[in-house]
Amino acid sequence: MAGQWMWTQVSNMGPSARVEPSIAFHPGDMRVVLFGGLVNGGFLRDTWEWDGDLWSMAQDIGPSERHDAAMSEAFDGTVLLFGGRRGAQVFGDTWQWNGETWTQVEDSGPGPRGGAALTLDRATGRTILFGGDGGTDTWLWDGTRWTQLQDAGPTLGEPRLVFDVPSGTLLLVGSITPAQPWRTFMFAQDTWVPVSDMGPASVVRCTFSSPKGAVACDDHTWLWDGAQRRWTQVQDMGPKSGTLVGTWDPARSRGVGFDGNAATTWRLTAPS
Template sequence: MWDTWEWNGIDWARAAKGGPTACHGTAMAYDSFRGVTVLYGGAWGSYQYSETWEWDGSAWTKRAVSGPGNRRNHALVYDSHRKVAVLFGGDPSANSGDTWEYNGTSWTQKSVTGPGGRFYHAMAYDSDRHVVVLFGGSSVSFTQYKNDTWEWDGTTWTLRATTGPTPRVYARMVYDTARKRMVLYGGSDETAKRTDSWEWNGSVWTQVGSNNPGYRSSGAGMVYDTARNQVVLVGGTVQTEWRNDTWVRNSPALIWFFGQPFSITRNVGQEATMAVSAFGSGTLQYRWRRNGSELTDGDGLTGTRSPTLRIASVRTTDAGTYDVRVFNECESVFSNSATLTVPINRDDSIRALRIAGGMITATADDRTRLDVLKGASAGKIDIGDAVQLLRTAVGL
């Protein structure tokens, strides 16, 4: 078959017959800037193609451009920030580990290192963080299944994770723009046919949900419908049976941020607050963190379970990076990070000194500053040195 079909959220309708040669193992991506769908490569039997085609909603046009060469089972996504289609990997005579970009006029190979050669990998574009995310696949005739997660920012491939879904091929992945996370479904690993769903938030993978379309190997198509906030999956094969069923996955209850915490600078002893504004269904709960560790109320710290975090009297140990996890019964999301900077102030250090038993001692919170000022041991210096510090503090 070489016909083209379109989905309106309810029904499929044939849009055209003819166009690219009937093939399998091809890849497509939608160029939102030019309003065309780009198709590259594929195979029929043992013959592999190196053709670039574009669909404008009415007709297919073959583009007379040279490109990445014959291949199948590669991945192609569109980077809307840089306005290029990004292709990685595939299955020519030797497994490919090359990166190519297409700007609508020509293909350009990027001279970079990154994920090793592979095919049947999953790839999608994160339009909020402006990175291409790649997961899994296999190299060398299905003998080395992978579960590494890589990100491409247009310049460099970065390995982001080696844990999460099991090493697998045939997985499908799209970016949920409403919930700002990758959604990965199914595939096959070395021990089983998988029907699990996973989500990638840019930091960690989380397994989600239990209802699923059932297993299918190659040939399935999965996209994200931004008009209806749905993941749409169609077709695929189960052993020798070709499927034509269509499944949709609605985004669960959303949590939206309309106010993020922002970075601040506070001196020792001043009050500091950070706040977030969020909206979502049900009851929202909050968990503030500093440097990735969850906080609890106490010792001048309040609001760790509320939208507003308050530090009554800032200490040097309060400096760091803060964020908050907001969650309900269906979803958990993190705010942007914000930094609390606490500068070392010589006058504050001097005012905090106390005389005891012929020695001048700083409180525990001020020892770091005292060490910086005088190299003191355990926060103590003799009175003679303290006099010099006091002279320095008042400019004498």
């Protein structure tokens, strides 16, 4: 395998500094979408798109001001956003981004929460949501409505969902406390099955699916080995502010990270 995983800062122009924005790839217009966040006690509702070179503000209407909302590519090619917080106010609404406008599509389903994990299960074409605000329930979005698949699952702080392409499995990653190692679960027959309790003793900041395997970040970058069922560190250089959000950009075969503290954009290239 030639080359190595490498983060490179590519821009400091675009969205303003913020923490807990939401990020996802939108296949409809082949761009990365970033929404909202929190800055100096204020709340944001702006929508930005990254075309691989530049950010442009796409919309400033749609979901209300919020941070810590779950957002992911959905099976129908849109971007799905659920919930989030505006300080003490917690949301349970569902929105879709089609590349031009936000549309509220559901206001029932999972209870209001911030910090939920949301991703597309590429093996089944289903969009799956897990937990948030200490919850352990699992939900399915079918494009029209939410259906609960499980009412109790693993107890994890700040859970993350990510699809591992080589093994074709949906993974749930997190730790009970920041001082304990990551725990990794596989979703099989609508049940969370433990597959590893080995990993860094830290908080998972972001996860995304790459063709090489599931990627997870804390202060370092880790790759999931589905055959060995373990995380391997592949990079220790890159954003280290603790506010990184990221997603995979399949149109350009690279990861995209936004460091909210510094308002900088980063590119993650994979080995050839």
